[in-house]
Amino acid sequence: MLTRLSRLRKSKKWSLQYTADRLGIAKSTYAGYESGYREPPLETLKKLADLLETSVDYLLGRIDNPAFYPKAWKVELHDKLKLTEARTRFDVELILDGAPLNEEEIKQCIAFIRTKRKLDTND
Amino acid sequence: MLTRLSRLRKSKKWSLQYTADRLGIAKSTYAGYESGYREPPLETLKKLADLLETSVDYLLGRIDNPAFYPKAWKVELHDKLKLTEARTRFDVELILDGAPLNEEEIKQCIAFIRTKRKLDTND
DNA sequence: GAAAAAGTACGCGTAACGCGACCATATTCT
DNA sequence: AGAATATGGTCGCGTTACGCGTACTTTTTC
Numbered sequence: 566m567l568t569r570l571s572r573l574r575k576s577k578k579w580s581l582q583y584t585a586d587r588l589g590i591a592k593s594t595y596a597g598y599e600s601g602y603r604e605p606p607l608e609t610l611k612k613l614a615d616l617l618e619t620s621v622d623y624l625l626g627r628i629d630n631p632a633f634y635p636k637a638w639k640v641e642l643h644d645k646l647k648l649t650e651a652r653t654r655f656d657v658e659l660i661l662d663g664a665p666l667n668e669e670e671i672k673q674c675i676a677f678i679r680t681k682r683k684l685d686t687n688d
Numbered sequence: 689m690l691t692r693l694s695r696l697r698k699s700k701k702w703s704l705q706y707t708a709d710r711l712g713i714a715k716s717t718y719a720g721y722e723s724g725y726r727e728p729p730l731e732t733l734k735k736l737a738d739l740l741e742t743s744v745d746y747l748l749g750r751i752d753n754p755a756f757y758p759k760a761w762k763v764e765l766h767d768k769l770k771l772t773e774a775r776t777r778f779d780v781e782l783i784l785d786g787a788p789l790n791e792e793e794i795k796q797c798i799a800f801i802r803t804k805r806k807l808d809t810n811d
Numbered sequence: 812g813a814a815a816a817a818g819t820a821c822g823c824g825t826a827a828c829g830c831g832a833c834c835a836t837a838t839t840c841t
Numbered sequence: 842a843g844a845a846t847a848t849g850g851t852c853g854c855g856t857t858a859c860g861c862g863t864a865c866t867t868t869t870t871c
Contacts, residue, residue, distance in 0.1 A: 607689055681793065727858090728859095
């Protein structure tokens with residue numbers, strides 16, 4: 566059930582003991598979660614998602630993207646596109662006619678809109 | 689802990705009994721989840737999120753948006769921007785210098801990129 | 812206003828959880 | 842290399858807390 570825990574923990578180079586300490590539980594208890602031998606209470610599950618910087622839905626195998634997800638769907642146009650939300654930032658792609666906009670196309674769009682806006686305010 | 693269950697269930701106009709039946713558990717068992725008296729096993733928690741069309745993270749109070757979230761961060765440029773993913777679609781905004789792109793600006797960007805791409809392929 | 816359904820609370824039997832203890836393997840240190 | 846320490850993994854026991862039936866109150870339906 567929670568086999569994804571092991572991967573995420575190792576990606577952070579944490580030991581079972583360290584992780585268990587941060588959760589305030591015994592090493593054997595946490596090991597039980599990773600092996601699927603036991604299930605954690607919901608409060609511990611939330612702490613795990615916090616520690617490992619992912620979603621509970623990912624830990625449970627309900628989604629496949631380990632990155633946490635945004636609360637607001639706003640995309641800022643810089644050189645790189647960023648999806649902004651409260652916790653962190655995610656890379657996104659803009660697709661047009663099936664092909665993603667490359668960096669240069671995005672820059673050109675940005676310049677295009679900026680000059681357009683400047684013209685609209687100066688008359 | 690799971691007080692959001694009650695809201696979501698009522699918004700679907702389901703009774704405790706009906707919900708419990710769909711989960712394959714006793715009414716009193718499910719009632720225990722809503723009241724916070726008991727916690728469901730993780731498998732049941734996932735089923736609940738499926739039934740109520742939300743995320744486990746929302747049920748646990750970890751995020752405030754009950755809508756499910758995307759699996760892939762891809763934005764398709766049409767007249768309206770859409771964030772595409774497996775389950776459903778979300779409206780998004782493109783922000784430039786703090787101001788969102790309006791529909792006309794997006795259309796102009798689309799036309800701009802299309803002509804640019806046509807030029808690149810025809811030489 | 813009776814009957815049915817819905818919501819709520821409790822007690823019992825039992826499944827499953829948390830922990831310490833233990834061992835095998837891997838890593839670190841002198 | 843060999844001792845010392847840390848790590849990953851498993852097991853058994855005591856205890857927690859879960860699932861269900863049951864009973865009771867409140868609400869809805871006719």
